[in-house]
Amino acid sequence: xxxxxxxxxxxxxxxxELLRExxxxxxxxxxxxxxxxxxxTANVLLATGAAPAMVGIVGESGIFAGIADALLVNLGxxxxxxRAAMSEAVRGANAAGTPWVLDPVAIxxxxxxxxxxxxxxxxxxxxxxxxxxxILALAxxxxxxxxxxxxxxxxxxxxxxxxxxxxxxxxxAVSGATDLITDGERVIRIxxxxxxxxxxxxxxxxxxxxxxxxxxxxRATGADAMTAVAAATLVYTVAAERAAKVAAGPGSFAxxxxxxxxxxxxxxLLRDARIEEDAR
Amino acid sequence: xxxxxxxxxxxxxxxxELLRExxxxxxxxxxxxxxxxxxxTANVLLATGAAPAMVGIVGESGIFAGIADALLVNLGxxxxxxRAAMSEAVRGANAAGTPWVLDPVAIxxxxxxxxxxxxxxxxxxxxxxxxxxxILALAxxxxxxxxxxxxxxxxxxxxxxxxxxxxxxxxxAVSGATDLITDGERVIRIxxxxxxxxxxxxxxxxxxxxxxxxxxxxRATGADAMTAVAAATLVYTVAAERAAKVAAGPGSFAxxxxxxxxxxxxxxLLRDARIEEDAR
Amino acid sequence: xxxxxxxxxxxxxxxxELLRExxxxxxxxxxxxxxxxxxxTANVLLATGAAPAMVGIVGESGIFAGIADALLVNLGxxxxxxRAAMSEAVRGANAAGTPWVLDPVAIxxxxxxxxxxxxxxxxxxxxxxxxxxxILALAxxxxxxxxxxxxxxxxxxxxxxxxxxxxxxxxxAVSGATDLITDGERVIRIxxxxxxxxxxxxxxxxxxxxxxxxxxxxRATGADAMTAVAAATLVYTVAAERAAKVAAGPGSFAxxxxxxxxxxxxxxLLRDARIEEDAR
Numbered sequence: 001x002x003x004x005x006x007x008x009x010x011x012x013x014x015x016x017e018l019l020r021e022x023x024x025x026x027x028x029x030x031x032x033x034x035x036x037x038x039x040x041t042a043n044v045l046l047a048t049g050a051a052p053a054m055v056g057i058v059g060e061s062g063i064f065a066g067i068a069d070a071l072l073v074n075l076g077x078x079x080x081x082x083r084a085a086m087s088e089a090v091r092g093a094n095a096a097g098t099p100w101v102l103d104p105v106a107i108x109x110x111x112x113x114x115x116x117x118x119x120x121x122x123x124x125x126x127x128x129x130x131x132x133x134x135i136l137a138l139a140x141x142x143x144x145x146x147x148x149x150x151x152x153x154x155x156x157x158x159x160x161x162x163x164x165x166x167x168x169x170x171x172x173a174v175s176g177a178t179d180l181i182t183d184g185e186r187v188i189r190i191x192x193x194x195x196x197x198x199x200x201x202x203x204x205x206x207x208x209x210x211x212x213x214x215x216x217x218x219r220a221t222g223a224d225a226m227t228a229v230a231a232a233t234l235v236y237t238v239a240a241e242r243a244a245k246v247a248a249g250p251g252s253f254a255x256x257x258x259x260x261x262x263x264x265x266x267x268x269l270l271r272d273a274r275i276e277e278d279a280r
Numbered sequence: 281x282x283x284x285x286x287x288x289x290x291x292x293x294x295x296x297e298l299l300r301e302x303x304x305x306x307x308x309x310x311x312x313x314x315x316x317x318x319x320x321t322a323n324v325l326l327a328t329g330a331a332p333a334m335v336g337i338v339g340e341s342g343i344f345a346g347i348a349d350a351l352l353v354n355l356g357x358x359x360x361x362x363r364a365a366m367s368e369a370v371r372g373a374n375a376a377g378t379p380w381v382l383d384p385v386a387i388x389x390x391x392x393x394x395x396x397x398x399x400x401x402x403x404x405x406x407x408x409x410x411x412x413x414x415i416l417a418l419a420x421x422x423x424x425x426x427x428x429x430x431x432x433x434x435x436x437x438x439x440x441x442x443x444x445x446x447x448x449x450x451x452x453a454v455s456g457a458t459d460l461i462t463d464g465e466r467v468i469r470i471x472x473x474x475x476x477x478x479x480x481x482x483x484x485x486x487x488x489x490x491x492x493x494x495x496x497x498x499r500a501t502g503a504d505a506m507t508a509v510a511a512a513t514l515v516y517t518v519a520a521e522r523a524a525k526v527a528a529g530p531g532s533f534a535x536x537x538x539x540x541x542x543x544x545x546x547x548x549l550l551r552d553a554r555i556e557e558d559a560r
Numbered sequence: 561x562x563x564x565x566x567x568x569x570x571x572x573x574x575x576x577e578l579l580r581e582x583x584x585x586x587x588x589x590x591x592x593x594x595x596x597x598x599x600x601t602a603n604v605l606l607a608t609g610a611a612p613a614m615v616g617i618v619g620e621s622g623i624f625a626g627i628a629d630a631l632l633v634n635l636g637x638x639x640x641x642x643r644a645a646m647s648e649a650v651r652g653a654n655a656a657g658t659p660w661v662l663d664p665v666a667i668x669x670x671x672x673x674x675x676x677x678x679x680x681x682x683x684x685x686x687x688x689x690x691x692x693x694x695i696l697a698l699a700x701x702x703x704x705x706x707x708x709x710x711x712x713x714x715x716x717x718x719x720x721x722x723x724x725x726x727x728x729x730x731x732x733a734v735s736g737a738t739d740l741i742t743d744g745e746r747v748i749r750i751x752x753x754x755x756x757x758x759x760x761x762x763x764x765x766x767x768x769x770x771x772x773x774x775x776x777x778x779r780a781t782g783a784d785a786m787t788a789v790a791a792a793t794l795v796y797t798v799a800a801e802r803a804a805k806v807a808a809g810p811g812s813f814a815x816x817x818x819x820x821x822x823x824x825x826x827x828x829l830l831r832d833a834r835i836e837e838d839a840r
Contacts, residue, residue, distance in 0.1 A: 034614070035315040035595040035598055035614075036598040036599050036602050036614045037599060038315050038316040038599075039316050039317060039318075039319055039320060039481055039482070039599055040599060042316050042481035043480060043481050043530065043531070043534070046479045046480065046481060046530060047479065047529065047530050047531065052481065053386070054314070054316045054356070054357055055357070055386070055390065056357060057357060057358065057359050057360075057392060058360075058392075059391060059392045060390045060391065060392050060393070063389070063390065063391070064389075064390060067389060076614070077614055077615070077616060077617060078617065079359075079617050079639075079641045079642075080617075080641065081359045081360065081361075081641075082359070106613070106615070109623070109624075109627060110615065110620045110623065110624060111619060111620065111623070112617060112618075112619045112620050113620070199606045199607065199822070200603060200606065201599055201602035201603050201606060201612065202599070248819045248823075249607065249818060249819030249820070249822040249823055250603065250606060250607050250818055250819065250822055251603070251607065251814070251815040251816060251817065251818025251819040251822075252815055252816075252818075252819050254531070254603070254815075254818075255531040255532055255534075255535055255815055256531060256532075257531065258529060258530055258531025258532075258534075259528050259529030259530065259531040259532050260529070261529075262479070262529040262530055262531075263528075263529055315595040318595055318596040319596050319597060319598075319599055319600060319761055319762070322596050322761035323760060323761050323810065323811070323814070326759050326760065326761060326810060327759065327809065327810050327811065332761065333666070334594070334595075334596045334636070334637055335637070335666070335670065336637060337637060337638065337639050337640075337672060338640075338672075339671060339672045340670045340671065340672050340673070343669070343670065343671070344669075344670060347669060359639075361639045361640065361641075362639070534811070535811040535812055535814075535815055536811060536812075537811065538809060538810055538811025538812075538814075539808050539809030539810065539811040539812055540809070542759070542809040542810055542811075543808075543809055
């Protein structure tokens with residue numbers, strides 16, 4: 001594929017427009033996520049400009065998915081009550097046309113979440129975000145990682161990502177040193193980011209929430225789902241680079257990253273983007 | 281009402297005395313709160329000088345509410361087990377005379393927590409803290425917000441706050457750019473604070489915990505509940521202003537805010553307070 | 561005992577070797593811990609160099625305890641589902657020979673966790689970490705604290721620690737201004753650390769996770785459990801001292817502490833250690 005990819009100026013421009021829309025609206029972004037990263041995820045959304053709403057109990061999550069502008073379902077540590085709330089929310093989102101993101105955290109070796117992820121992906125998420133090991137496991141072509149760390153490189157999950165995208169009509173994003181995004185036909189590759197993102201818990205999970213927020217904003221700008229997912233990734237990883245420049249370690253990086261998400265502007269996106277997409 | 285309000289020197293002095301008492305004792309402050317803000321809430325309490333205890337399971341929460349100096353019940357994301365623990369804790373608090381604060385997060389459109397909030401407010405919380413949308417919903421005179429963000433200004437909830445206060449004997453605090461506090465007759469208005477507080481998840485929720493800690497300390501100083509709630513708000517918002525002066529964004533603000541809560545002293549409160557109360 | 565203790569050069573050297581091993585491997589460290597400190601705990605592990613995995617649901621926790629290099633079981637706020645997952649994980653760990661750490665948070669006055677702690681300690685944890693009040697309660701010789709703050713000094717729990725260690729074959733670590741570690745016969749005393757650690761929520765809980773990670777790494781270096789527990793404590797408390805030097809309060813301390821854990825090196829450990837062990 002890579003010989004057909006060319007540097008993109010379209011996506012940085014779309015990212016700038018979507019970021020302005022996120023800050024203007026802001027999109028109400030429902031998150032049903034794991035307790036480890038819930039606070040960081042909410043702060044990332046707030047810094048980006050979105051309005052987080054961590055509504056994830058049975059009897060409310062489905063109603064709220066109809067009110068919200070977007071939904072994130074993250075399988076990080078799902079006890080039974082939360083699993084039921086996730087299914088309820090997905091039904092509510094699909095009924096209302098609310099875009100939603102599935103993050104199949106640590107699936108593969110762990111049976112409960114692997115089964116749940118298989119059920120949820122069959123509900124046609126607007127986007128799926130995971131590391132290479134998780135995407136391989138979701139496609140049924142890998143054994144999964146040992147927890148949240150990928151043991152496979154993003155390129156190794158390219159075919160698995162295409163398979164999932166084609167089967168369920170989802171945009172699939174594979175996170176890693178280079179982020180790959182596909183809708184089953186087109187491919188976008190983003191080389192921004194910093195390794196310190198992997199040293200902060202929630203560094204990957206919160207990206208899924210930002211993707212949801214950008215999908216919410218895309219309903220106003222008319223951007224398609226693949227562009228919105230790429231735009232979220234670009235804003236997120238450009239902010240990470242900015243934060244890494246002033247960080248003394250993973251603690252100060254996490255703080256600077258939140259500041260950077262609030263500060264990143266159009267010029268940063270246009271100047272710093274290292275993004276390629278299909279030439280056709 | 282506003283023409284009858286005059287600048288208060290009484291409350292800054294009481295706040296200084298209560299802050300010293302919090303740091304001296306410290307009040308054991310039980311929090312049953314949502315998982316998104318639990319860590320931040322505990323750190324805010326520790327920085328202020330209080331002793332947080334996040335005890336919220338069935339079979340323990342009621343016992344502990346009898347041991348604790350104060351209790352916070354925050355409806356942020358309550359699964360069934362936590363809802364039962366909240367009811368148990370409120371019974372324990374009322375039986376022991378432990379002051380408690382109800383924070384009816386995001387009630388209105390969401391049925392589970394709206395029903396729970398109605399049950400809990402009828403147990404006569406010492407104080408209720410919410411944004412204008414939540415206070416309107418709790419009084420039955422508003423539709424509630426879309427999540428934790430108020431869509432109404434504090435002044436719009438003034439009559440709703442009086443109604444709740446008069447009906448249940450609670451002090452009611454309406455958070456916003458200006459904080460309003462009423463016991464149904466008297467009114468206090470506090471104009472301190474900084475918009476960055478709304479960019480940090482838990483910025484409102486943790487204030488409810490500090491109110492609980494100050495209510496615990498008030499049992500030693502003899503301050504009434506309305507004074508304790510106002511004192512907590514003043515300490516919290518003066519610290520926020522101090523933090524905003526050195527912050528580069530919401531990430532560094534959250535860190536500086538914790539530092540500021542630990543550093544704020546009597547002189548800061550007396551100098552920086554922008555607080556009014558009834559002239560009579 | 562104290563007259564038989566002599567400054568140790570053995571443990572700082574072992575700590576340096578284990579820290580290198582943690583950063584090289586890294587040990588997959590399963591944590592079933594309370595929601596208040598889960599994010600901080602994961603960030604502490606990542607900064608130290610370990611790979612956290614917060615896997616704590618029924619149907620997965622036992623399987624994962626067989627895959628993981630080490631396990632932490634922390635009783636901070638355990639709802640029924642998590643309690644069942646803890647028991648399942650402990651069975652899985654013991655069946656696979658995975659070392660595990662029990663942190664009996666706030667036991668004593670609170671019946672649910674006190675019963676659970678008694679059941680779990682009888683499953684022979686590799687190590688137990690608690691403050692003096694918790695260790696006294698676990699030995700059945702104290703009433704427990706009021707939440708997570710110890711009301712007793714570490715030395716007061718020395719005999720209780722020996723009793724637990726001898727009865728269950730566990731290394732017992734009593735946290736405090738001076739940390740005491742015993743296997744029932746030998747004693748190690750570590751005087752490093754800073755009071756700011758007690759002003760950050762999870763300051764004690766995350767140490768238990770680092771102990772687990774070092775026990776995981778010790779399987780490669782051949783260090784015994786007591787040395788691994790002492791090494792983890794030394795790395796943790798030396799990093800805390802380094803962070804305290806640049807902190808303006810508990811907020812900036814928590815950030816600097818994460819940075820310091822990632823930066824601490826052999827020279828720091830050898831130079832700064834204030835550690836004693838039995839002369840024999």
